[in-house]
Amino acid sequence: MNDATGASFAQTLASQLQTRFLGRPLHFFPILDSTNTYAARLAREGAPEGTVVIADAQTSGKGRLGRRWISPPHVNLYLSVILRPPVSVAAAPSINLLAGVAVAEAIVSVCALTPAIKWPNDVLVNDKKVCGILAEMQASATTLHAIILGIGVNINAPLSTFPAELRDKASSLLLIGGRQIERGKFAATLLTSLEKFYVLWLQQGFVAVRADWERYATDLFGKRITVAAPEGTVTGVVLGLDTDGALLVREDAEATPRRFLAGDVTVVGGYGQGEGHDPRH
Numbered sequence: 001m002n003d004a005t006g007a008s009f010a011q012t013l014a015s016q017l018q019t020r021f022l023g024r025p026l027h028f029f030p031i032l033d034s035t036n037t038y039a040a041r042l043a044r045e046g047a048p049e050g051t052v053v054i055a056d057a058q059t060s061g062k063g064r065l066g067r068r069w070i071s072p073p074h075v076n077l078y079l080s081v082i083l084r085p086p087v088s089v090a091a092a093p094s095i096n097l098l099a100g101v102a103v104a105e106a107i108v109s110v111c112a113l114t115p116a117i118k119w120p121n122d123v124l125v126n127d128k129k130v131c132g133i134l135a136e137m138q139a140s141a142t143t144l145h146a147i148i149l150g151i152g153v154n155i156n157a158p159l160s161t162f163p164a165e166l167r168d169k170a171s172s173l174l175l176i177g178g179r180q181i182e183r184g185k186f187a188a189t190l191l192t193s194l195e196k197f198y199v200l201w202l203q204q205g206f207v208a209v210r211a212d213w214e215r216y217a218t219d220l221f222g223k224r225i226t227v228a229a230p231e232g233t234v235t236g237v238v239l240g241l242d243t244d245g246a247l248l249v250r251e252d253a254e255a256t257p258r259r260f261l262a263g264d265v266t267v268v269g270g271y272g273q274g275e276g277h278d279p280r281h
Contacts, residue, residue, distance in 0.1 A: 012184025229263035
């Protein structure tokens with residue numbers, strides 16, 4: 001089925017969805033300001049875990065650090081999931097990491113491309129960003145009420161939909177792989193993968209997902225990076241992930257690695273360039 005229109009996209013997704021609870025219920029809209037904003041409202045109104053909101057286009061798509069997510073119609077996937085994990089507020093951020101693994105698996109399965117994960121929550125193919133992930137919490141001081149997990153994937157976007165300043169940094173699965181991807185099939189595969197890793201995370205914690213994450217992030221290990229974090233900017237070599245998903249970075253003059261639970265990572269020289277070795281071996 002050609003899913004160039006929003007209606008056929010939604011129909012394909014509904015017919016191929018094989019999850020136990022993700023996407024049940026599923027809300028589809030031709031256009032929204034932001035799927036995360038709409039899902040957050042549903043969560044505050046008591047929507048159950050697994051509720052999914054998808055829009056064919058967004059007018060105010062949300063990226064990390066207040067950035068805008070470009071969201072043209074009929075070509076990409078803009079999806080938000082309501083999750084209510086019985087975990088602490090401190091444990092919640094690692095949801096970003098397992099979501100990245102789920103997206104990477106979907107890309108391999110549906111597109112036969114080779115993705116890479118950039119900590120904490122970008123997915124790249126051929127060194128260009130094809131997916132962004134934004135997790136927003138609804139919590140009191142000590143209690144987590146809900147996580148709104150937003151995922152945007154550039155699937156069939158042509159080059160003309162990317163602003164000039166992003167064309168050397170971002171791309172789509174179509175532009176890289178050279179073929180149209182059925183969005184409904186991709187979304188169904190992604191939700192299946194996400195449900196698998198989410199359940200594993202609930203049962204065993206992030207440590208059970210860490211090896212899968214590291215498998216897609218091998219290009220990062222041993223690389224010199226700059227981390228712009230709330231506590232300041234640090235440059236050093238990536239050692240790996242801690243058991244809770246924190247990024248471990250060794251500064252040049254320090255013996256003890258620094259832990260980062262949030263931040264914006266830039267690889268010195270780019271992912272495919274520069275000296276680097278895997279310090280875990």
